[in-house]
Amino acid sequence: MNDNIIQAPSTESLDTVARAGQDADAVQPWAALGLKEDEYAQIREILRRRPTSAELAMYSVMWSEHCSYKSSKVHLRRFGDLPQETPLGKQLAGIGENAGVVDIGQGWAVTFKIESHNHPSYIEPHQGAATGIGGIVRDIMAMGARPIAVMDPLRFGAIDHPDTLRVLPGVVSGIGGYGNCLGLPNIGGEVVFDPCYQGNPLVNALCVGALRHEDLHLAAATGVGNKVVLFGAKTGGDGIGGVSVLASETFDSAGPTKRPSVQVGDPFAEKVLIECCLDLYAAGVVDGIQDLGGAGLSCATSELASAGDGGMTIELDRVPLRDATLRPEEILMSESQERMMAVVEPARLDEFMAITDRWDVEATVLGEVTDGTHLIITWRGEVIVDVPPRSVAHDGPVYERPLARPEYLDALQADSAASLLRPSTSGELREHLLAVLGSPNICDKSWITDQYDRYVRGNTSLAMPDDAGVVRVDESTGLGVALSTDCNGRFAQLDPYAGAQHALAESYRNVATTGALPIAVSDCLNFGSPEDPGVMWQFSQAVDGIIDGCRAFGIPVTGGNVSFYNQTGETAIHPTPVLAVLGVIDDVARRTPSAWAASGLYLFQLGATREELDGSEWSLVAHRHLGGVPPVVDLDAERALASVLIDGARGGVFASAHDLSQGGLAVALMESVLRHGIGAQISLSDDVFVDLFAESAARAVVAVTPGQADALASLCETHGVEMAAIGVTSDEVDGLIIEGVDDLSLADLSSAYTATLPAIFG
């Protein structure tokens, strides 16, 4: 006997459907797998017997919060009340598919989606973030699209906390290492620091893909006799969470029991998989397709089968393994990356295999579509799963969690920034401007973004630090899309309804600032524990805010993701509903950049400034203060502003346009000067402080050549947008001269802006 020889698990201890029918009272580790007593009872009810260990594993992971949305479903359903149409027409695929698909004209469609990979990224920052990119890219591929860009909204704890030093560089290297190797330009995102994210950094990832209308693929296993093919990487023991419980508690503990629960990514494998999938689509050999992400084969088989019109049989022992000791339950649960599952007509199978061979991608027929109603999975000839697939994939428990407005909110809202000491002299104003500019949330992020390839594929027209990323979809016409992701969690903490609308409005405004027409939304709703009624209230409020906002803008939510349990002990993160808005621009050559690049341009502020400083960057930097109520949300004003920005871009009115948000006009002006080193002379109202630092919404600062000033005035009049001349750009001005504020030289601005991240991260 040699104990070191790794052997495949024996079938002796196999828990089969036949056995489950006999020993009904066997003790099962349902609680350790995260199921509640009534949920376990519900499974027994569905099956009219106890589940096998494989079935238990499938249900436990598919009914988890992450996969089943059991706490959020009742609220997310309200998104369906929105008209399922964009300003350009009907959605081609909506919520419930891997990703929503919208028509962008000229026969082109676009699919985009944003997801979280928060918890894995805290445990293992590099792989957690890398596999976040990998997963969202496969969602986009599964719709038949070629992925064309990614974006990453990131949130970390305090910049000077030791854990941030561990988490941030790992997350950035994971995103860069995976995305760069995949050949997808990274065109934007956000980086926010706040102690509330200390133990719960948020790593969200967005991918956008383009396809011709006729290339749309849906995840459904139809056609009796069609083959179910698994292709891509071999299946390993990575990404197995709760199932290690099954492996260690229910069975003999001979094999390796504690598997790593963070998946490991292989970007090269995914790059090859992308090209292979696109060749398969082009050859027309794919009937249905689904990516393998969370919940692995459990998810792919049950979702494909339940979306189809029949049943499915799978021979699990055909799955190519990296680790021969994996138990069948583990094979079903493994979240090994870079795998896809396709449904293929038998007559096209040889063609399918020829294409996967060309790319050296392993493909294996696991089973076929049947005329039954059950998903039946065998291992070594024994039936270990026999379930109605819908019961696994869609009929999970749905909770109406209690919700209650948190008690602390009244005191928080009463504590307005109005009482904070303001800078009064021209020297103090200058100091506050530089302090805000160099603060972690505002400062230059190129230490991070320069680690991402923004040029690959040659279609990047705008990328960070522009307000929105813009990529060309069609080289012959210049048709392209703009994307922005935004959320101000501080606003959402003060008022989750208004905060969610601010996130939506800012993202919408950023897209419009480039000249693109906003047409659709994806959201990543990051919250604390749904078992806390206060958090659940925040969640419900945010959903309502998004829905009411989308209705006012006339754009649908096409999909998204919920991430709960972002909290440490009793302390939850700020509610952080990250909103991604997609816009369409007929010709990217006409897009408006964020910063001016010439001297002698007239500067105008569009939109009205109010004395709105609660939750502002100034209140944070100057006083570590958060309290009061967020700025007024005026969706009509946002629409009007967007109309000016879009019509103006079409008419060639703008030299640049920059949205005003975090840090207000102060930050927009300083960033604009820094981008190309061209200075500006500015003259504001009597209350320079409020003009500079207020964070009123529905505003932008634009630069126009003197000859376009009348055209701009006429556009503003047409759409009812307030317009104020605030200054001129000049290469004879060193930096920024603001009336009432001591001068800010380019060198001073630049050193304040660029020093912050390198000082911490090297």
Next chain:
Amino acid sequence: MKIGVVTFPGSLDDHDARRAVRFGGAEPVALWHADADLHGVDAVILPGGFSYGDYLRAGAIARFAPVMDKLVPAAQGGLPVLGICNGFQVLCESHLLPGALIRNDHRKFVCTDQWLRVENAETAWTSEFEHGQKILVALKNGEGSYVADEATLDQLEGERRVAFRYLGGNPNGSYRGIAGVTNDRGNVVGLMPHPEHCVEPGFGPSNDGLAFFTSVLHSLVNA
């Protein structure tokens, strides 16, 4: 004129290189790493990317691809070959060019707009530049630090085979600021920055990359 662009598994900028060839006025031909011949092309580009995932060492596995069996002797016989980024790494691994590319001295991937000085305007790929011309191109690499022993570096300098040098800061710790080199005949050129991302107004930091692709056309016509 036909210019081949080789796609290895993991190549990323092959698409962009083919577009740049088209913008330069030639016909791009997609070559596959497993191809047994060069399909009669007049020049070849090895594009950027992560061939075979670069898991062993950047470019080390691509060197053994079947298409390289034909490409190496053809390059030695005078066929114009341009290696960009990962392509440069493949050319060094194949010994068509001297030296090696190692991990950036700051140990991070870097994507930035980079100024270069043209040090040799007499190669097949640089004849449309002026000697000493300053150009702005995209740069993006994780293993872009050019290294060679002192004797080799002295030889490259002495024979004017340093084709490009970094200006305004060395982005990756390359010895003597070398951004690109050529072989003694001037037909094989390798460089770390990416001219193929700089051929179209509005996409990339400049249009300075276009001259690479018009240069090779010019040198083929005059050959």
